Amino acid sequence: MSILVIVEHDNGSLKTETLKTVGAAQKIGGDITLLVAGFNCQNVVDAAAKINGVKKVLVCDNAAYEHQLAENISLLVTGLAADYEHILATALTTGKNFMPRVAALLDVAQISDIIAVESSDTFVRPIYAGNAIATVQSLDSKKVITVRTTGFDAVATDGNAEVVTLDTVTDAGISSHVSDEFTVSERPDLGAATVIISGGRGMQNGENFKLLDGIADKLGAAIGASRAAVDAGFVPNDMQVGQTGKIVAPDLYIAVGISGAIQHLAGMKDSKVIVAINKDPEAPIFQVADYGIVADLFEALPELESKL
Amino acid sequence: MKVLVPIKRVIDYNVKVRVKPDHSNVDLANTKMAINPFCEIAIEEAVRLKEAGIATEVIAISIGDKSCQEQLRTALALGADRAIQIETDESLDALNIAKLLQKVVEEEQPQLVILGKQSIDSDNNQTGQMLAALTGMPQGTFASEVKFDGDKVNVTREVDGGLQTLALNLPAIVTTDLRLNEPRYASLPNIMKAKRKPLVVRPAADFGIDLSPRTKLLKVTPPAERKAGVIVESIDELVDKLKNEAKVIS
Numbered sequence: 183m184s185i186l187v188i189v190e191h192d193n194g195s196l197k198t199e200t201l202k203t204v205g206a207a208q209k210i211g212g213d214i215t216l217l218v219a220g221f222n223c224q225n226v227v228d229a230a231a232k233i234n235g236v237k238k239v240l241v242c243d244n245a246a247y248e249h250q251l252a253e254n255i256s257l258l259v260t261g262l263a264a265d266y267e268h269i270l271a272t273a274l275t276t277g278k279n280f281m282p283r284v285a286a287l288l289d290v291a292q293i294s295d296i297i298a299v300e301s302s303d304t305f306v307r308p309i310y311a312g313n314a315i316a317t318v319q320s321l322d323s324k325k326v327i328t329v330r331t332t333g334f335d336a337v338a339t340d341g342n343a344e345v346v347t348l349d350t351v352t353d354a355g356i357s358s359h360v361s362d363e364f365t366v367s368e369r370p371d372l373g374a375a376t377v378i379i380s381g382g383r384g385m386q387n388g389e390n391f392k393l394l395d396g397i398a399d400k401l402g403a404a405i406g407a408s409r410a411a412v413d414a415g416f417v418p419n420d421m422q423v424g425q426t427g428k429i430v431a432p433d434l435y436i437a438v439g440i441s442g443a444i445q446h447l448a449g450m451k452d453s454k455v456i457v458a459i460n461k462d463p464e465a466p467i468f469q470v471a472d473y474g475i476v477a478d479l480f481e482a483l484p485e486l487e488s489k490l
Numbered sequence: 491m492k493v494l495v496p497i498k499r500v501i502d503y504n505v506k507v508r509v510k511p512d513h514s515n516v517d518l519a520n521t522k523m524a525i526n527p528f529c530e531i532a533i534e535e536a537v538r539l540k541e542a543g544i545a546t547e548v549i550a551i552s553i554g555d556k557s558c559q560e561q562l563r564t565a566l567a568l569g570a571d572r573a574i575q576i577e578t579d580e581s582l583d584a585l586n587i588a589k590l591l592q593k594v595v596e597e598e599q600p601q602l603v604i605l606g607k608q609s610i611d612s613d614n615n616q617t618g619q620m621l622a623a624l625t626g627m628p629q630g631t632f633a634s635e636v637k638f639d640g641d642k643v644n645v646t647r648e649v650d651g652g653l654q655t656l657a658l659n660l661p662a663i664v665t666t667d668l669r670l671n672e673p674r675y676a677s678l679p680n681i682m683k684a685k686r687k688p689l690v691v692r693p694a695a696d697f698g699i700d701l702s703p704r705t706k707l708l709k710v711t712p713p714a715e716r717k718a719g720v721i722v723e724s725i726d727e728l729v730d731k732l733k734n735e736a737k738v739i740s
Contacts, residue, residue: 192651251656252619253628275649279631282584282619291583291704294614304708309613310507314516315713319706356659357628360644364651373650377738401739409668419634419648419669426608426668428650434738444506451716455736457728463721472719473731485725490739 183212183302186266188259189230190276193220193248196229198374201336203272204233206329208337209299210268213237216343217262219255221248227345236343244351249359250276256283257352263288263324268302273328273429274373281328290322295429297333306333311425311448331373332431332452365420372423375404377434380423380450381416382408384439384460384479388416393480394438396487406430406450408440424449439479442467459483493536493545494600496591496621497529497565499558500611507611513709525561528606530568531666534673535636536604537569544638545602547571551594553587555579559689566684567676573687578694583704584612588620593697595625600661602643607632607665618665628658632667 185207190197200216207214216230219242230239240262246254259280263269269284271277273295285292297315298306304319305327372378379394379401391405398405406423407416423430425448435453440446442458442465450456451470458471459482468474475482501507502522510517525533539545550565552558553576562573576590595603603625608615622629630636630645634653637644646655648667676684694701722728732739 249654249656252622252631256623275632275647278615279619279629282616283623283629285616286585286588286620286623289585291585292614292616292620293705294616308713309710310501310516310611311613312713313507314509315711317708317710319708321704321706354628356626357630358657360655360657362651362655363653371650413669418652419667420650420652425610425613434732434736445503451713455732455738456716456719457732468721469718470716472736473728474719474721475723475725475728476721477725482725486729489725489729 183267184265185210185212185214185268185270186262187214187216188271188277189216189218189226190272190274191218191220191223191226193223194225196226197272197274198336199272199274199331201233201339202331202334203270203329204235204337205334206296206299207268207270208235209334210302212268215240215266217259218242219247219258221245231343231345232339232341233343234338234341236341239343239345241345241347242350246351246353250280251357251359252280252283253354253357254352255280256287257354258350259284260287261350261352268325268327270327270329273330277328281326285326288324288326290324290326291320292326292328293318293320294328295330296327297330311444312451313444330429332429365418369398370402370404372404372406372428372430376432377401377403378406378430378432379403379436379438380406380408380440381411381438382440383410383414385411385416391417393483397483397490400487400490408446437467437471438483440467441465442470491545491601492547492549492598493539494549494551494595494598494603495532495536495565495570496551496603496605496617497533497561498526498606498609499523499552499554499561500526500609503527503610509710509712513711515707515710523557525564526606526609528608528666530673531668531670532604532606533565533568533570534671535666538671540569549574549598549600551576551591553578553582553590553694562689563684564676566687566689567681568674571687573689575689575691576694577691580701582701584614584616585620585704586699586701587617588624589699590694590697591621592624593699595621602660602662602664604664604666607667618663622663627661627663629663630656630658631665633664634667634669636664636670
């Protein structure tokens with residue numbers, strides 16, 4: 183069997199979540215080919231070629247792919263699809279955007295957000311915000327799959343795959359990029375961080391999120407937020423952890439002033455160790471926390487920072 | 491300009507779902523159902539476009555058994571002009587849903603199709619993108635802002651690093667994210683008025699599409715339970731546990 187994995191990147195660097203998607207591909211088993219579609223993305227190609235267990239890296243370096251427009255990427259992937267039984271992408275916003283378009287163009291169903299591989303056609307995925315786990319068999323000859331990275335281990339990066347440059351340009355010409363407004367941060371990505379500290383409605387305002395900075399600095403942590411905090415405008419959307427935001431599973435997750443709504447738990451309950459700081463002893467977050475402390479966060483946070 | 495809004499009937503987001511004892515599926519018997527929250531945002535956006543004089547007609551559509559008429563009536567009460575139910579008792583894959591919607595798009599020729607980015611039951615996040623592929627339209631998924639500019643629509647999208655704005659040729663597909671708008675509540679007079687708005691029922695079989703399933707649900711199990719941990723009395727105790735018991739900090 184042969185598997186195509188589409189590399190997630192920002193032209194400058196390869197997103198480490200791709201290493202886990204390759205891990206999922208290895209569970210399916212077969213020859214693994216990567217596709218890097220981007221613009222001026224040589225660094226990404228170099229990184230992709232080092233991913234273990236990869237046979238070949240296909241490269242399409244063209245302005246049409248600079249912003250990962252779904253209309254253009256889906257045509258490219260569809261054109262390559264004949265050679266592969268499985269096509270995998272990471273279930274981040276880029277993959278979630280173009281993959282169903284690929285599936286529909288190929289006239290096959292998509293299996294979204296898999297967290298385990300049972301066999302080459304049967305996969306496990308959470309439904310109902312993770313409150314139920316479905317085992318689903320694909321009846322199509324070709325499988326189009328997005329991979330939730332919290333379910334798989336990253337593969338090592340000491341490989342040396344063959345790089346093949348393609349000159350295919352698929353520009354649908356029906357959409358164009360206008361602008362990006364990206365949050366600049368020195369901290370690790372939520373998806374890659376081993377420690378995450380998140381604030382909720384209890385933080386009261388955006389300014390108070392600074393109370394998390396010192397602790398995040400000491401722990402090398404990423405900073406996240408609950409939907410309530412994002413909806414209230416405390417912090418930007420890309421910090422949201424939850425069913426419809428980022429799904430994370432760090433070694434340590436510290437929830438501060440977060441009550442623990444179902445949709446937030448869906449995004450973080452696979453974390454190895456969960457700490458909850460909340461002044462309400464009845465908050466549902468305590469039901470999933472390994473360590474809870476009932477305290478006013480405005481007193482607890484400075485003390486925690488000083489004692490780390 | 492016509493706007494088509496496909497909506498889905500799902501379990502109410504406040505209800506915690508239970509898995510059936512035989513692990514065949516989740517148990518939805520006697521469960522409170524509602525419009526999928528993302529679909530509600532889609533209706534609201536379409537109605538606001540009409541109020542702003544951009545949209546001329548808002549058509550709500552749902553695919554399912556008779557019970558989804560309840561959600562279509564709600565859409566009408568929120569401001570949709572008319573509704574279409576495509577009737578089927580089967581639970582269809584997103585691809586088959588998209589194929590049915592494609593037929594309706596061909597008939598109705600909307601300039602904009604706006605739908606929720608995902609449903610909170612199957613959590614697939616597929617239908618909008620698939621409909622875009624089948625109709626050959628551009629897609630603006632996970633939208634937090636939609637602005638019309640001549641023959642294009644600018645869609646600001648919630649993406650991993652922050653926000654991205656795309657310009658799409660019309661007709662286009664938009665899928666909604668949470669912060670696009672805050673949906674209104676239906677007023678009593680509007681609920682009454684909605685009862686007289688047109689709702690057309692069309693059997694799925696009439697569309698001449700092969701709707702055979704593409705996936706098979708083998709089993710549904712409850713997630714692994716997480717054991718509740720301990721309540722610590724002080725920050726000192728917390729730091730000690732994290733260092734020496736959980737060993738996640740040094």
